[in-house]
Amino acid sequence: MEPNVSVGDGLPPSAASCQSLGHFCGVAGVRSPEPVDIPRTLFYMLFSLQHRGQESCGIAWEEEGKWRSRRDMGMVAPALGRYVQECHLSSLGIGHVRYSTAGGSGIQNAQPIVVDCNKGRIALAHNGNISNGGELRNGLTAEGSIFQGTADSELILHAFSRSRKPDREGFLREALEPLEGAYSLAIMHEDALVAARDPSGFRPLYIGHSGSKTFVASETCALHALAPMDYREVEPGEVVIVDDAGERSFFLEPKRPPKRCVFELIYFARPDSEVFGRSVHAARVLLGEALADQDSSGLGADIVIPVPDSGNISAIGYARRSGLPFDFGLARSHYAGRSFTLPTKDQRELMVRLKLHAVPEVVSGKSVVMIDDSLVRGTTSRIIVNLLREAGAREVHVRLAAPELKWPCYYGIDIPDREQLISNRLDPEGIAREIGADSVRFLPVARLLEVLNGDRGFCSACFDGHHPFPLKPGRKDDR
C-alpha cells in the first residue's frame, strides 16, 4: 500500500541514446536535520543521473509527518519538473531513475517503492539485479506473498517485512544477506536515510556531506551538481544508517571478493564522475592509451576520431599516445530519438544517419582511426563506417576500448541475447568485413584489467563468461 502516492500519466520516454546497451538505474538520497526543499534537491541529483536511466523516475519524501511520492514515465525534467515548482520543506527523501533490466518498463515498476509494513514506513530505490531473485520470488509467491510489479526490487521490501528482527540493523542484515547479485540502495525508514551496497560492490554508491546535510548518490556527479562537499565510496557490503542518533555503518556477511562492474568505467558512468574510487575520465584515457600501444607498429593512419560521445575520451588517450592528431570527424545531433525502438531496419538506419554526421573536412582523403567504447550488434558501426567512406575517408580502422562482448549480464546491465552479439559470430577480421572497416581491434580482457589495476576486483563476466553469480532458475531472463 502506498501512502500519498501520485503516479503520473505514463508518457513515453523521450529521446535518448542510440547505444545498443541499456543503462540501468541511479539512486539518490538526502537527509537534513533542518528542513530544506528536498524534492527540488532530489530533482537536481536525478537530473545529473539521467544517463543511468531514461524510462521512468520518481521521488519520495517526508513532509509534515506524511510521506509523499511522485513517479512517472520518461525523463526527469518533463516527468518531475512540474512537482518541484513549489517549495516542500522536508528532512528526508530518496529518488530513482530507471531503465528496466529485470521486470517490464511500466509505471508499476517505477521507483521509489513506498510501503507501510510491520517495520514501519519504508521507501526503496534500487540499482542492480538480484540474480537469485526468481528463486526468492517463487518461494514468496508460493507462500502467499503478493507483488505489485515484476521488478526484483520488491523482493527486498518483502524480505524486510518478513524478517523476525524488530530493530533496524537486525532486519536490514537479515533481509540483505541472503541476496545474491547486485544492489546499491537508497532507503527511507521512519526518520532514517539508509545507503546499502552488496558485498561484491557491483554498482557504485557514494555518500557525501555538506554542513549538516547527508547525500547519497550512485555517482559523484550528482553530489558535485549540488555543492562542493566531502564524499566517500560506500564500501562493498557496507550499510550506512543516518538518523537522529548520527551516522554509523555495519558490514554484511558473507564477505565476498569485490566484483565492481568494469563497464561502469568503460561506458556507463559519466566521465566527470568518480566511481569505485577512481576518475572515470582518467580510466578512459588509460584505455585509449592501451589501444594505441597495440598499434605501436604503426597503422599509417592520419587522424584519430571518436564516435561521439561514447568514444571521446578514449580517443584522446589514443591520440596522445600515438602522436596522431585528434579531431571530431563525426558530429552528433542531440535531438534524434532512440534508433533501436524503431520497427524496421531502414528506419533504424535513417535514425543513425540523422543522429551522426560525418565531417568531410576532417576525414576526406584520410586514413582514419575510429574509437568507440564497445561493439554490441555491429549494425550501428556498419552505418558509421559507411558514413565516413561516403565523406571521403580512404581507410577506416575501428578500435574498441573494451574486449569482445560475448555474454549476458545478470547484475543490472541490459545486454542483448548472445546470438545478437556480433563477437559471438565473428572474429575481428570477420567483423571488419561485415561492418566494412579496414581493420577492427579490441582490448583483450587481461590488458583491460591490467590497465585498470584489476587486482582491485572487477567483474568482467560479459567479456569472459566468468559470472560471479549465475542466474538462478525461476526468473525469466527478460533482457
Ligand code: SF4
Ligand atoms: S557482466 Fe559486464 S556489465 Fe554486468 S556487472 Fe559484470 S562487467 Fe558489468
